[in-house]
Amino acid sequence: MTEAWEAAVEAQIRGAAQRGEFDDLPGMGKPIPGRGMPYDESWWIKSFLEREALPSDLLLPTPLQLRRRIEQVPDEVRDLPTERAVRDVVGQLNAQIVAWLRNPDGPRVAVRPVNVDEVVRRWRAEHSAPSLPTPATDRVTVVRPHRPRRAWWLPWRHRSR
Numbered sequence: 001m002t003e004a005w006e007a008a009v010e011a012q013i014r015g016a017a018q019r020g021e022f023d024d025l026p027g028m029g030k031p032i033p034g035r036g037m038p039y040d041e042s043w044w045i046k047s048f049l050e051r052e053a054l055p056s057d058l059l060l061p062t063p064l065q066l067r068r069r070i071e072q073v074p075d076e077v078r079d080l081p082t083e084r085a086v087r088d089v090v091g092q093l094n095a096q097i098v099a100w101l102r103n104p105d106g107p108r109v110a111v112r113p114v115n116v117d118e119v120v121r122r123w124r125a126e127h128s129a130p131s132l133p134t135p136a137t138d139r140v141t142v143v144r145p146h147r148p149r150r151a152w153w154l155p156w157r158h159r160s161r
Helices: 002-019 043-052 062-077 083-102 116-128
Strands: none
Touching: 062 083, 062 116, 083 116
8 A cells, every 4th residue: 555655646746847847946956955064963943943033042941041031131121111011021921930930841940030029120220310230230139939947957856846
């Protein structure tokens, strides 16, 4: 059955070639892009990203994408018109971070939610008085969850109380 199917496909290809349907294809007579030396296994991914004008960040694992987004928060919120819009952008980012923290995949990279109030405070400072940004004000602080002290160091007789 497989041979009959292959023969039928080959017959259709020969018929199309005889009719001239393959004569004016784009790239005819040119080498296949990415097949030069040295050989790059991911040439088709790179050409797809170039052709579709997609950022190469899409190839990064999720935690690294999130860290890059955290670094870009000051630039992302700088031109937003209202405080509500700033809070929405940071809230959406924090929702993505929390979703990843609940079900992490990829490399183990420390990613923490962004402090919304700190971002809003910096946004207000930029919008109230135009000043030159300093490297210290472009940083985003992250919220560190409070961990209660463990009682493992207590003697066993005091634990039952």
